[in-house]
Amino acid sequence: MVELTWVSLGAAALVSLIAYVLWKQTYWRRRGVVQTQPRFLIGDMWEAMWKKSAGQVLEAICKKYEKEPFVGAYKVLTPVLVVKDPEIIAEVLVKNFTSFGNNEVTFSAKDDGVFSENPFGADIERWKELRTKMMQSFTTARIRTVFEDFLTSSRCLADFVAAAGPDATLDGTLLCKRFTAHASARVLFGIESHSLEAGSEPGAFYDSGNRVFNGGWLQSLRFFAFFFFPPLLRIIGSELVVSDTVDFFRKLIQDSVEYRQKEGLARDDFVQHAAKVLIVDGKVDKVALKKLTHQAINSFIETFETSALTLASALLLLATHPEEQERVRAELREHLQPGQPLDYETVNTLPFLDQVFKETMRLFPPADTIRRRCTRAARLESASGRSVLVEPGTPVYVPVEAVHHDPALYSHPVEFWPDHFSPEEVAGRPKATYLGFGDGPRQCPGSRFASVKVKTALATLVQRFEMVPAERQVLPLRRDPTTVMINYQGGNWLKFRPVS
């Protein structure tokens, strides 16, 4: 009798659970929105844990429901709206900032001291303050100044490549991260790092930057949990930046400020800014040091990973498309006399170099998904008249990869075809269809900074070397779905032959 009661209770609990899950996973259908067929309990995004990148999962959804301007999907049991129609994307990213101004995940200081100091992780109130401060560092005058650092680092990169010799097979991703570690150490801290010294290890700047997004399975799991299943963080911990990195930057700031003060040195960079607030009454202010450390890590991360990966992708794409590579070289020859050094104006005005840069980020966008969270109910309506009421709290995903690979928008959707960005092609496309740097008020504030840096390095290498894929390069190029950031299956392997 007792056993029968337990069995009945168990069966009732199971039936209730099933009913609850089915009810949750029909949220969109109950609202008349076309929805996916989510896996029971785990939803649609589970494959993003190991099998596919989040961008690929969303791209598959968009392909399956090709005709739909938006599709309802599920992150475990949470309903998520995937928006694909350019009008609606523009509404979410650009026009209706009151409803969609927040990113999906915001970080409190308790979650992660570092990311809570970044506009990316801040909720809308704190975002305004952080963003305004940040934009002061990206004036044209400042970018012109740091161009000289980019150029020096690019030359060091080319010398490093030359020292390896024409038969050497180089890891393109590592090479580009050595470059951005070198450039960031110069730009932010005025330090000449050893990351591009022939025969040397990549060094502490590289290690500290690289560990943030490539710190092993536990860290990948934390990133996954932040975006897809936050309760897991209570078990595995939520600090995304490891303590070694924090210690490295804390010591770096304190030592640099003290050294400059002792030597009476001045330079317009992060250390100069730190010097103004770090020492109070002759002593190091601990609270200021902590804040500065977090800011320094953010600045370093922002200038290290995505630019390196974009440059690495561009090198690999040019190596595998010799005609396009030759077009970049010919454009450089046309604009610069033999021996004439690269300058800021030229880097910014070469149209084909710019097309290559944009096409690289179209084909392999470093940020494959933009995630917002609705904060005020809003009705989204497509040009075809389909509409959906988005409730507060609902995550809204912009599937960057799906938009960039849409044959209705790009004539050679999965090929490297820089002419996608010729003036005529651009004029023929609706707005909000190129999202390499996002769009609207939250658009990447470092876009010009990154673009000048990547193009300077790219132009320097193309001037001096012919890039070819090494024998071990796996072709055709496919994204490695198991890493948080963009990498290629089998890696990125290049050879550099001097051009006369």
Ligand code: HEM
């Ligand atoms: C090729 C390199 C880069 C790529 C592909 C990239 C891409 C992006 C994308 C897609 C976003 C999201 C935009 C949105 O939500 O609409 C973003 C945001 C952001 N990026 Fe970049 N970025 C790059 C380099 C940089 C650099 C160099 C910096 C700083 C120096 C930077 C700082 C930021 C910050 C702070 C945000 C958050 C902005 C906000 O929420 O207001 N990024 N970036």
